[in-house]
Amino acid sequence: MINCEQASTICNKKQYKEATLLERINLSLHLFICKACSSFSKKNSKLTVLCNKADLHLLSEQEKVKMKETIERSI
Amino acid sequence: MDSTRIKMTENKLNPDSWVDQYADYLFNYAVARVSNAEIAKDLVQETFLAGLKSAKNFQGAAAERTWLIAILKRKVIDYYRKINSKKGKAEVRMTYSNQSDSAGDWLEENVADPFSTLENDEIENEELGLAIQECIAKLPKKQSSVFVMKTIQGFSTEDICNELGINPSNLWVMVHRARTSLMGCLNENWFKL
Numbered sequence: 001m002i003n004c005e006q007a008s009t010i011c012n013k014k015q016y017k018e019a020t021l022l023e024r025i026n027l028s029l030h031l032f033i034c035k036a037c038s039s040f041s042k043k044n045s046k047l048t049v050l051c052n053k054a055d056l057h058l059l060s061e062q063e064k065v066k067m068k069e070t071i072e073r074s075i
Numbered sequence: 076m077d078s079t080r081i082k083m084t085e086n087k088l089n090p091d092s093w094v095d096q097y098a099d100y101l102f103n104y105a106v107a108r109v110s111n112a113e114i115a116k117d118l119v120q121e122t123f124l125a126g127l128k129s130a131k132n133f134q135g136a137a138a139e140r141t142w143l144i145a146i147l148k149r150k151v152i153d154y155y156r157k158i159n160s161k162k163g164k165a166e167v168r169m170t171y172s173n174q175s176d177s178a179g180d181w182l183e184e185n186v187a188d189p190f191s192t193l194e195n196d197e198i199e200n201e202e203l204g205l206a207i208q209e210c211i212a213k214l215p216k217k218q219s220s221v222f223v224m225k226t227i228q229g230f231s232t233e234d235i236c237n238e239l240g241i242n243p244s245n246l247w248v249m250v251h252r253a254r255t256s257l258m259g260c261l262n263e264n265w266f267k268l
Binding site for chain 1: 090093094095098099102103106112115116119120123124127200203204207208211220223225226227228232247250251254257258261265266
């Protein structure tokens with residue numbers, strides 16, 4: 001059996017489709033008996049859905065550094 | 076949060092922090108409107124430069140961010156003017172989809188569906204994006220860069236570990252902390268939808 005800490009790590013990995021089959025089986029067994037983890041898991045999946053839905057676009061650090069340089073040059 | 080409030084009431088410009096504070100916000104706004112990341116990036120850059128140039132005209136009546144968005148709006152409009160300046164490009168083309176039945180009443184068929192909520196979705200998603208972005212900005216630097224690289228830019232675990240010089244278990248700890256903070260930071264209402 002896995003504990004809650006392991007369960008949460010697997011749950012996070014699952015959000016990025018990086019959990020192995022064995023891990024996923026262990027997780028679902030754990031969620032079956034643990035209320036706290038199953039509510040965490042639900043919220044976690046919802047967060048993934050929200051992040052996908054928001055379709056965020058963020059600039060990378062390099063792009064920001066470049067912008068800063070351009071701004072400094074024009075001051 | 077408090078420090079930004081104070082800044083907002085004073086309404087002063089500090090260009091040094093523009094990129095860190097507003098670049099992502101402006102970038103998202105621009106991408107939603109020109110749907111091209113490269114062009115959006117250029118527009119944001121132009122906005123900062125135009126802001127610098129006209130900084131002396133800033134009256135302090137608006138918050139810095141609002142003022143920058145106002146400039147960006149002009150830039151977006153200018154962009155569309157420029158690409159539409161050649162004659163004929165701005166015309167609306169309506170083609171009849173069903174060739175065999177071209178005598179049909181195309182106008183009636185093209186009327187907007189009054190029960191459609193698609194346009195609301197877009198507004199909602201923009202608000203959601205903004206909310207997530209503000210929450211990400213509150214995370215510690217290292218956590219936010221790991222989370223952004225993993226979730227938004229979609230890098231593999233291995234690549235992130237190499238780039239940041241951490242091991243996978245470090246990475247998952249940071250992802251876990253970031254995700255838990257985000258769950259707490261995002262308004263409950265988003266989770267009820």
